Amino acid sequence: MGSTHSAPVRWLGAASVLAAVAVTLAGCGPVSTGSASGPSTPAATTSAQTSAPVTTPAVPATSADTTATTTVAPTAATPTTTASRPTTKPTTKPAPKPTPKPTPKPTPKPTPKPTQKPTPKPTPTEGSTLHLNDTGAYVKSVQQRLSGLGYWLGTPDGQYGGLTEQAVVALQKAAGMGRDGVFGPATRRALEAGTRPHSRIGGTGVEIDKARQLLLVVRGGQVTMILNTSTGSGQPYTSEGQTHVATTPAGWFTVFRSVNGEDVGPLGALWRPRYFNGGIAVHGYTSVPAYPASHGCARVSMAAVDMIWASDIMPIGSRVVVY
Numbered sequence: 001m002g003s004t005h006s007a008p009v010r011w012l013g014a015a016s017v018l019a020a021v022a023v024t025l026a027g028c029g030p031v032s033t034g035s036a037s038g039p040s041t042p043a044a045t046t047s048a049q050t051s052a053p054v055t056t057p058a059v060p061a062t063s064a065d066t067t068a069t070t071t072v073a074p075t076a077a078t079p080t081t082t083a084s085r086p087t088t089k090p091t092t093k094p095a096p097k098p099t100p101k102p103t104p105k106p107t108p109k110p111t112p113k114p115t116q117k118p119t120p121k122p123t124p125t126e127g128s129t130l131h132l133n134d135t136g137a138y139v140k141s142v143q144q145r146l147s148g149l150g151y152w153l154g155t156p157d158g159q160y161g162g163l164t165e166q167a168v169v170a171l172q173k174a175a176g177m178g179r180d181g182v183f184g185p186a187t188r189r190a191l192e193a194g195t196r197p198h199s200r201i202g203g204t205g206v207e208i209d210k211a212r213q214l215l216l217v218v219r220g221g222q223v224t225m226i227l228n229t230s231t232g233s234g235q236p237y238t239s240e241g242q243t244h245v246a247t248t249p250a251g252w253f254t255v256f257r258s259v260n261g262e263d264v265g266p267l268g269a270l271w272r273p274r275y276f277n278g279g280i281a282v283h284g285y286t287s288v289p290a291y292p293a294s295h296g297c298a299r300v301s302m303a304a305v306d307m308i309w310a311s312d313i314m315p316i317g318s319r320v321v322v323y
Helices: 002-025 137-149 162-174 185-192 302-311
Strands: 205-209 214-219 222-228 236-239 242-245 251-254 262-265 268-277 280-285 298-301 319-322
Touching (some): 137 162, 162 222, 268 302
Parallel strands (some): 280 298
Antiparallel strands (some): 268 280
């Protein structure tokens, strides 16, 4: 009888232990209890998961009787699948590329326009109007006629230069016509007519005609040379603190002093002057207009005064008559 009652007691004790273990493991997952097939043979329970089988070794049951063994089914843990996040690499901004400078386009050179050659002036012919810088045989023939009448212009060379222009102005003054230095039809008629001034005093010397603004070289009562001149303007001017009027006094005078070169005075420089009345002289100047323009002297061209010196036309003691 003793053995009969001891078995149920042991089983009940084992059941209590299993219940306690089950309560203890209930927070981690389902617990499976197995039946004892024999006092000494443990049973192992394997739980299979749908994703991957996990086998946990059996936990031995606690029993007061060493002959009875209780096997606790292992808890099958549901595997947690964690989706791995792709590691985000820090975005690296590419280094900015330097903006390439545009290659400067070469500035196109303007196409040079063909230089137009000036149309050459036609060579003047007989009867043409002659101007400064005209050239040719007709110019030379006019120069020779002027020289033949006593209008000094140097040596005839076919070039209508400054000296020829001065001679034409002298002819125009002698003819009492407009003074522009252009050899036109009216001037040509005056030349063809042999127009020339005559001496008022006679004898030998120099006459200065203020009315016509002409300087006449007279030899033996005959006019041998005619020069364009410019005398006192009649305008007031100031010199050394005093006001004067630019006049060329009329009268009979004698050359008393001469300077063979530049003579600088209070009113400027005079070229190779021949003094005949105080500070009044016949001298060379760069500008000899067709009208009175000086301070009182009688201007002639630079070349003309050089000719006067070369020919000794106004020596010391020679006569000068101004009217």
